[in-house]
Amino acid sequence: MPFGCLTLGEKKDYNNPSEVTEKYDLGQIVKTEEFCEIFRAKDKATLKMSTCKKFLKKDGRKVRKAAKNEIVILKMVKHPNILQLVDVFETRKEYFIFLELATGREVFDWILDQGYYSERDTSNVIRQVMEAVAYLHSLHIVHRNLKLENLVYYNRLKNSKIVISDFHLAKLTNGLIKDPCGTPEYLAPEVVARQRYGRPVDCWAIGVIMYILLSGNPPFYDETDDDDYENHDKNLFRKILAGDYEFDSPYWDDISDSAKGLVNRLMEVDQDQRLTTQEAINHDWISGNAASDKNIKDGVCAQIEKNFAKAKWKKAVRVTTIMKRLRAPEQSASAATAAAAPAAPAAPAAPADPEAPAASADPAAPASNDTPTATESESSPGSSEAPTPSEPPSAEPENKPASPEEDSPAQPESSAQVGVMEEEEAASSRCNGETAAPLEPAVEACDEQNG
Numbered sequence: 001m002p003f004g005c006l007t008l009g010e011k012k013d014y015n016n017p018s019e020v021t022e023k024y025d026l027g028q029i030v031k032t033e034e035f036c037e038i039f040r041a042k043d044k045a046t047l048k049m050s051t052c053k054k055f056l057k058k059d060g061r062k063v064r065k066a067a068k069n070e071i072v073i074l075k076m077v078k079h080p081n082i083l084q085l086v087d088v089f090e091t092r093k094e095y096f097i098f099l100e101l102a103t104g105r106e107v108f109d110w111i112l113d114q115g116y117y118s119e120r121d122t123s124n125v126i127r128q129v130m131e132a133v134a135y136l137h138s139l140h141i142v143h144r145n146l147k148l149e150n151l152v153y154y155n156r157l158k159n160s161k162i163v164i165s166d167f168h169l170a171k172l173t174n175g176l177i178k179d180p181c182g183t184p185e186y187l188a189p190e191v192v193a194r195q196r197y198g199r200p201v202d203c204w205a206i207g208v209i210m211y212i213l214l215s216g217n218p219p220f221y222d223e224t225d226d227d228d229y230e231n232h233d234k235n236l237f238r239k240i241l242a243g244d245y246e247f248d249s250p251y252w253d254d255i256s257d258s259a260k261g262l263v264n265r266l267m268e269v270d271q272d273q274r275l276t277t278q279e280a281i282n283h284d285w286i287s288g289n290a291a292s293d294k295n296i297k298d299g300v301c302a303q304i305e306k307n308f309a310k311a312k313w314k315k316a317v318r319v320t321t322i323m324k325r326l327r328a329p330e331q332s333a334s335a336a337t338a339a340a341a342p343a344a345p346a347a348p349a350a351p352a353d354p355e356a357p358a359a360s361a362d363p364a365a366p367a368s369n370d371t372p373t374a375t376e377s378e379s380s381p382g383s384s385e386a387p388t389p390s391e392p393p394s395a396e397p398e399n400k401p402a403s404p405e406e407d408s409p410a411q412p413e414s415s416a417q418v419g420v421m422e423e424e425e426a427a428s429s430r431c432n433g434e435t436a437a438p439l440e441p442a443v444e445a446c447d448e449q450n451g
Helices: 017-023 061-076 107-113 119-138 200-215 229-242 257-266 277-281 297-307 322-326 335-340 442-450
Strands: 024-032 037-043 049-056 085-090 094-100 151-153 162-164
Touching: 017 024, 017 085, 024 049, 049 061, 061 085, 061 094, 107 151, 107 297, 119 162, 119 200, 119 277, 200 257, 200 277, 200 297, 257 277
Parallel strands: none
Antiparallel strands: 024 037, 037 049, 049 094, 085 094, 151 162
């Protein structure tokens, strides 16, 4: 090999797996998520419990990027409403991320257990989330995956605080972000429309969360059969692009005008007109006395149990990734002509990844493609990923060879949340410090979805 091809640098210093087990007792797997397994862990010296997330490097570049991204972000943040990083280990085969253990319940479960639930309770939740996200935005961090199952109570005490978890999709940025990611029901219009976006996407997602907590219903939904994911998502995205939601009777009859007004300002289709986190915190419904104290528990609980027990809100079952669909524009329209066209050239083989462990390093480890495993998430509402609508005709052609990071010949990619550590470009907006391209008309976007 020519000398110029060699990379000089210090050898990476990995932890030995025994360092993890010498310090912590790892219990059974509590939950399996898209990119990692989650354990309860106990510090052998202090007996303090924590949560351990284990990422397997052999599961692919996206998994490794997600782990490294979460570590970088968590090392930067310290806020009472964000689960704090406790410890990190990197072995040759795994990443171990130890976090504070939140022993409280998810917000839905908390509501169902209350004898009395009002707008003021929702206001208290939204205020804490807004303050945490305002802190993230002050550090130029966009969370990009705010949703109800990422909000939990820190403990089971009556006045427990809310904490935000799951930062593997968070993005440190000084400009606009171009690659879409997130959970379909919470996606902002600019993400669905494949425009460049920034911090306002978090404010939109909080608006969706607030809508659900006040009514028990999602703002955007479709009655398509649960198994017909593609048509369901097309209809869902059409409504998101148009901002097509309503304050339906009787679910919103007892909700104050101030609450409805704040939802409208957070779910403004034009991201430059959307409230910032600080503007929302200063809103009278959050910082004043505009939130009603009327008991709305019965109506909200009935709708929560009706809407969010559905499988599409409980599991990540969609097998076509959001990124794959976005990079194959107008797939539906060109399906017929594609069958008659010459076959596209095969994608180039993925280059060797220096961080990926060699297959022979561990005889017990099965061979694996360099992609994340398609694991279903057993968490709560909205955990699935879905295809988003096709982008305008100016997008890259359909037969573009797949990038090395997306190869998965053995099985279809899971609905894993993707788009970690993308490239970005700088520019100047009211919420972002950048100028976004104007949102394309919703009607045109809908036509392209159907085309």
